[in-house]
Amino acid sequence: MLFSFVASLLCLFASVWGSALTFTLGAQETSCFYIFTTKPRTSISYYFAVQSGGAFDVDYTIKNPRDEVIVSEDKQRQGDFVFTADLVGEYEFCFANDMSTFAEKVVDFEIKFESEEGMDFKADMPDQPNSKPIAHVESMQSTVDSIDSQLDGLLRTLQYYKTRNNRNQATVKSTESRIYYFSIFEVLLMVGMAALQITIVQLFFKGSRKQLV
Template sequence: MSKLSLSLHRYILFPVLLISQFVSCIEREMTTTVEPGSKDCFYQFLKTGETLDIEYQVIDGGHGDLDISFEIAEPNGRVAYADFKKSDNIHRHKASTDGDYRFCFDNTFSSFNRKTVFFEIIIESEDGNSDNDDWNNDIFEGLSPEEYYDMKVEDIQNAINRVRTYLSKARQTQDILKSFEARDRNIAEENYFRVNAWSICQILLMLGVGSVQVFMVRSLFETDSKVNTIWKKLSL
């Protein structure tokens, strides 16, 4: 392969590799069900200086209120944040030490209703990206100063960082909208269940009252019925 071909290959491959570096980010999302009277905990390892963004939302209350208690604890056991009976919230915590950070969803205050919780976590280092400093040095190795400046690496980095930020925000917004849709659907289904249940109860009550009224009216005109006898004794 000629020197010109190698140079062109490097010019084409470098932006592709650079993009794959900058768009990498640790993001996780999960939906969990917390049974009544129980507490579910999750653990995430963080390095010093990394930032944990966590957002949660109760999307189903199991015929009860859409609320849950939540807390974030550091590796030494100190509780950094605590919420009591909230439907949703967002927390941002910067790790002060290496270790497993614990975040728990607490439904011990509920005796009958289980809660379905959607949550998303985003982990960023101090520069907002994954740790790839050594990889950066390797990718620039072998490039002449002319090639380095001609490619305007700083401009490419800034543009890719902006694209990555916008993509992350767009995806986070879509996840939030999806959780809103799930919560609204569960609320509508819960209201549908309550309306049907109360309607059935009212219909049964009306049928019962109507039957009692018919029985009582008929007993007034039947002289040999036991109810008529009781009425006569009461009237005396």
């Protein structure tokens, strides 16, 4: 009973809804995602990071329900921003990979926004003669908000280290590939120089024999 009661409180107190995903953005491709707000001045936060591909950068644009551009930035590797959605309606988040001719990008993307249920929960509570239960509920709500904030910070840190790890692995693979091809080029160059020296020596001795005859 206690567990189910706490679980129901966690669900009721959740004032932020979110959606996270990882998608592949092909070369010369644009992908758009949408979020619908039901009340004005909703706080919307979004996070993205390019995990792999090319120079780890994309172009992105955010438009409001009137199709007006709110944010537009080019060649960004990652971002963690918050803006206020003044209008009610559908907001568009678009990512473009137009700068790449063949390299596809893997992008982590997350949107969060305040929900109305969590904001209105306190007003819907029934009146009680004793104020202690309400005080306990408010104390639990404060604790849940604190835990949610700490978990969100931990998630951001894990996403940051995940991005750094992917980029470092890509750098290591690129360096290994360059060393491999440079070694092959060096071996071919040495073989070519040896063959050239042998040819020059053979021509030199052939010329000496003709003079002696």
